[in-house]
Amino acid sequence: MKTDTILRTLFLMTTFLVVVSNASKDHRDIKCHVCKATINEMDLAISKVDPTKKVEVGNFRLDTSGSSTSRKIPLTKSEMYLTELMETICDKMDDYARARYKSNGKITVLKLVSETGGMNPEMSKVDFVQDEDLNKSLKHLCLEILEDFEEPVVKMYMSEQMPKDPEYELCSKTAQLCDDKPLDDDDYNFEEEKDEL
16 A cells, blocks of 8 residues: 555656656747747848938937938847837737647647738648637736847847848757757759749
């Protein structure tokens, strides 16, 4: 009887640890997907800004010769624009939902409606995960990521040359939320992209 009780206790503890471990992995995976979605939404918002728009930045004091030392840069490279964008971009997470792929059970964060206004074609490949907060935690995670990594995000977008894979740079390399590897040119299948266009 004593051995039976010990075995039951061990079984329950093991089951609990497996459930907690899976929940922890799911949370990390969700945070990874939210990070990637945030970067995608920022890229999309930036791509919609007129590239000819400039803003003056720099020191507005006069130097010894009476000249101002300010300069003009593209609006999308200004710290002010990027900070304002980061304050509103997480509202886009209301357009996303948690889901699991039917084929492999992997968790994802899926945008429900495409930019063209149609339903996301991936929707038929997933089962949506209902949670108690109706996916409000996605917005919270977005805000948390941008708060924790504000400086690297602003620095990345202000740089003269954007990284080839900004999702990897921020979400995997800097924030260490994802285990992805950087994309190589070999990772792109240009024939598939041509067919989709």
